[in-house]
Amino acid sequence: MPEGPAAARTIPTPFDHEQIRIRRGPRSGLTVIVAVHSTFLGQAIGGCRLARYPHWTNAVTDALRLSAAMTHKCAVAGLPNGGGKAVVALPPEVTLDHAARRAIMHDVADMIAALDGAYATGPDVGTNPADMATIAERTRHVFCRPPEVGGSGDSSGHTAAGVVAALHAVCNAVFGSPQLAGRRFAILGLGRVGAHLARHLTAAGAELIVTDTDTTKRQLADELGATWQDPDCALQADVDVLVPAALGGVFTPDTVPLLRCAAIAGPANNQLDEPATADLLHERGIVWAPDYVISAGGVIHATAVELHNETSEQATARVLGIGDTLERILDDAKKASVTPAAAALELARQRIQRPHAPRLDQVLLHKPGRTTR
Numbered sequence: 417m418p419e420g421p422a423a424a425r426t427i428p429t430p431f432d433h434e435q436i437r438i439r440r441g442p443r444s445g446l447t448v449i450v451a452v453h454s455t456f457l458g459q460a461i462g463g464c465r466l467a468r469y470p471h472w473t474n475a476v477t478d479a480l481r482l483s484a485a486m487t488h489k490c491a492v493a494g495l496p497n498g499g500g501k502a503v504v505a506l507p508p509e510v511t512l513d514h515a516a517r518r519a520i521m522h523d524v525a526d527m528i529a530a531l532d533g534a535y536a537t538g539p540d541v542g543t544n545p546a547d548m549a550t551i552a553e554r555t556r557h558v559f560c561r562p563p564e565v566g567g568s569g570d571s572s573g574h575t576a577a578g579v580v581a582a583l584h585a586v587c588n589a590v591f592g593s594p595q596l597a598g599r600r601f602a603i604l605g606l607g608r609v610g611a612h613l614a615r616h617l618t619a620a621g622a623e624l625i626v627t628d629t630d631t632t633k634r635q636l637a638d639e640l641g642a643t644w645q646d647p648d649c650a651l652q653a654d655v656d657v658l659v660p661a662a663l664g665g666v667f668t669p670d671t672v673p674l675l676r677c678a679a680i681a682g683p684a685n686n687q688l689d690e691p692a693t694a695d696l697l698h699e700r701g702i703v704w705a706p707d708y709v710i711s712a713g714g715v716i717h718a719t720a721v722e723l724h725n726e727t728s729e730q731a732t733a734r735v736l737g738i739g740d741t742l743e744r745i746l747d748d749a750k751k752a753s754v755t756p757a758a759a760a761l762e763l764a765r766q767r768i769q770r771p772h773a774p775r776l777d778q779v780l781l782h783k784p785g786r787t788t789r
């Protein structure tokens with residue numbers, strides 16, 4: 417390993433985890449993965465994802481990438497935390513009743529408890545504050561339980577608030593005005609965050625195209641007077657800003673040439689199939705606001721309120737700071753003639769140092785090879 421200042425500023429790679437635990441849950445029978453990417457800045461945090469995967473190994477890949485992105489997210493947000501993620505791999509055909517869901521959450525909770533504070537979880541795709549209350553029955557390392565049991569509740573409104581702050585910054589950088597009124601947006605995914613964004617953008621006077629694979633969400637589109645399109649069409653919509661708010665991997669060498677937007681800014685985690693896709697977007701003149709920068713509102717709010725005892729107003733002010741952070745990143749990128757992705761990574765680099773090499777006894781089942789960077 418090289419020594420000196422350059423080495424000290426090296427960021428952990430996506431496959432450079434401190435701990436990866438994979439276990440078949442004794443109650444649920446499902447594969448549960450907990451990936452702790454880094455605790456260098458503090459306790460690793462990141463949501464618990466409950467999603468369908470063709471095979472549990474796909475869930476491992478997801479956990480590795482998502483937990484690494486959480487390290488970047490926390491660093492850029494200025495949080496004293498590292499990145500982690502819990503993923504439960506649901507086989508495609510399985511449906512869950514109440515008892516099965518509790519069993520899953522207790523399996524997740526026991527794995528978190530065994531990490532002895534290295535990682536704390538919160539809601540993510542497929543889980544909610546009530547699930548966090550179930551996890552809290554077996555470990556205290558959990559965020560966003562419902563307010564009635566002492567947590568800060570659903571984080572999606574705060575995530576959306578951070579994205580809105582980022583959208584103002586993007587519009588300012590790309591169109592010379594932070595105004596959202598009259599701009600055209602396409603929101604891909606009308607889930608918890610996407611629905612908040614759709615309501616906010618409509619109220620701000622923006623023109624909206626929306627989509628979701630769940631066609632029951634069309635009701636919200638009708639309510640808001642938004643144009644409904646199917647997911648493939650919406651991706652190619654002729655809009656000012658595309659707002660990915662569903663799952664990751666949307667932008668690939670195949671989809672980038674189809675895009676007709678000026679900018680992309682949305683909460684979906686891991687939007688690029690590979691980091692190099694940021695260069696393809698840049699070459700097409702499309703400004704990509706790095707997902708981990710602008711989707712940090714939920715985690716910023718939850719940690720401020722639940723860990724640092726800040727008031728909701730103080731926490732909200734921090735969330736809105738995402739707009740300033742993105743403005744700085746877009747400005748740095750322009751000055752250095754690099755992509756916003758590269759400028760964001762440099763900001764993360766300045767805040768993260770490479771953690772100590774993992775102890776072998778911490779890597780219980782799986783330690784993928786280090787990638788070149």
Ligand SMILES: NC(=O)c1ccc[n+]([C@@H]2O[C@H](COP(=O)([O-])OP(=O)(O)OC[C@H]3O[C@@H](n4cnc5c(N)ncnc54)[C@H](O)[C@@H]3O)[C@@H](O)[C@H]2O)c1
Binds near residue numbers: 572684
């Ligand atoms: N909830 C938060 O606070 C938060 C915080 C940070 C990042 N994120 C990320 O934002 C994204 C959305 O989160 P959420 O909490 O709203 O999730 P959600 O599960 O509530 O919503 C996701 C929505 O996307 C839809 N969808 C799935 N595949 C789709 C596709 N191919 N095309 C269009 N729609 C599709 C689903 O039907 C669902 O309505 C996720 O990537 C999540 O990791 C969420």
